[in-house]
Amino acid sequence: MVQTIPAKMPEGAIVSGVEKPWHHYLTLDLIVNVLSYTVLHPFVAWMIPLCLRAQATPYDHPSMYVTVAWASLLTVYGILGLINDRIAYGPPREVDLSEEVIVITGGASGLGALIAEVYGMRNANIAVLDVKKFSEDEAEEKGIAYYECDVGDPKQVEAAGKRIVEDLGVPTILINNAGIVHGKSLLELSSEEIEKTFRINTLSHFHTLRAFLPGMLEEERGTVVTVSSVLGHLGAANLSDYTASKAALLAMHASLEAELARDPRGQYIRTILCKPGQFSTPMFANVKTPSAFLAPVLAPVDIAKEIIRLVDGGRGGTIAVPLYARWIDVLGVLPAGLQYLVRRWSGVDNAMAGVNPSSAKKVGTEKKG
Missing domain, CATH: 4.10.860 (DNA Excision Repair, Uvrb; Chain A)
Incomplete structure (x- = not known):
């Protein structure tokens, strides 16, 4: 949604019809x-x-x-x-977008769509895997090749991968971004919902890596981006399936780096781990951050520009924003009692209280930290 902001702001900025003081935008x-x-x-x-x-x-x-x-x-x-x-x-690898093929999962909306459209405007070779179907006119207008694909299904990923190679060439940049959230308590989740969360949030990474990593190794160049979440370290009430699926990605990414280090061709592959905080997406519109100063809500562009910066620079790294996400590992070494007090103070376990689970299910490919 695009909002019109007057050239001369009143005493407090107006966002979504609510006047907010200037210090609302002052963050750590x-x-x-x-x-x-x-x-x-x-x-x-x-x-x-x-x-x-x-x-x-x-x-x-x-x-x-x-x-x-x-x-x-x-x-x-x-x-x-x-x-x-x-x-x-490792050292940065040389990236020439005219010779790269970029695959983005969950690129129909949210973070994935933003990254895809930025590269589309730069005339890069972009392939988006998503369950949403796009018309040829829309794809041509954006400069993006859309492939209707359930990334949780290995057969569909394999078939889409073959079509991408035929249409665009061997993928050399993989951005694993697809994800869903249900926003229900553990006892309210059905077996089907739990399985769907892990299929899309976790197993899809295995499917795409198995489909595209061999080509990167043969080409001896490539970049793999794993979009996880800071909640993979924390866990949170009413997000048990989501946080568990994101925690699995942290371990999977570390294992991927270890396996690439053992392969002589792996030295040419760069890996990027992204573990952001809360996203400002429609399905989490009712989620309120416990502290706008210490834990500001991120816009998709905040993450997109960091991912694009590292990918364009041919660099590997870890993207952890806001600032607290860089130090979240420290929480795990604190005494259990102090960890309990920090969780109570932060309000992380009450963040989903205002979210309607039915609305969360409707927007399955949007991201939240």
Whole structure:
């Protein structure tokens, strides 16, 4: 839905008819992002001692010691970060979109659709696998090849894979994004619903990897994106099937990286793990974040731009946003009592209280963290 915002805003911004104060949009992530480009950036930090010298400040002045030490610390930290990424994910591979074939599952709506349309506008070779059927005119208009396919069915994935190779070429970039959620308690879930969640959220990754990874290994180039969720670490009430399916992806992705490391051709494959927080999608419109400051709700574009940045750069890595998602592993090493208090304070187990399960089922391919 596109909203029209007046050029001159009133005292509080108006979103969906509700006036919100300016500080509503002030988040921890925004503050850290601003700091990272200012006082926490090595280049900016080195400007301070240079400016002091321009004012004829002696080298032995305390201000020079402090500013040089601070700039040196940031520089060393940045270099260590680059070394860490190089060891963990290998050197970037060269990516030429004209020679790549990108496959996106669940690309009919939400995050997947946004990524597909961005690459479609850049004239890349895009293949979307989704149960939704698109007309040829719509596909041609967007520059995207749509393949009607239930990614939870290995036979359909295999058949779609063969058609993609014939139509576009060997896929070299795979973005596993498809997912559903039911929003029911464990006792309310039917066996069919549980199986469907795992077929689409988890088993689909196995099916697509079995279909497309061999081609990447033969081509000796490729990128695999696994879209999981921060809830895979946490679990949450009324999301037992969803969180379990996403937790399985965390282990599957780690195993994939381990197997690629054992294969000599695996050094040419880059892997990206995406574990975001809450998404602002229609089926979770009634979900309220416990803290807009510490845990802001993400727009699909927030994740899409990070995925596209790493894919275009031929890099591997982990995408964990908002900021708390980067440190969620720390929760697991805290004493059990403290973990209980953190969960109570965060409100994670009450987040689904306002969601209508029937509305969640209607939008099966949209994503939420």
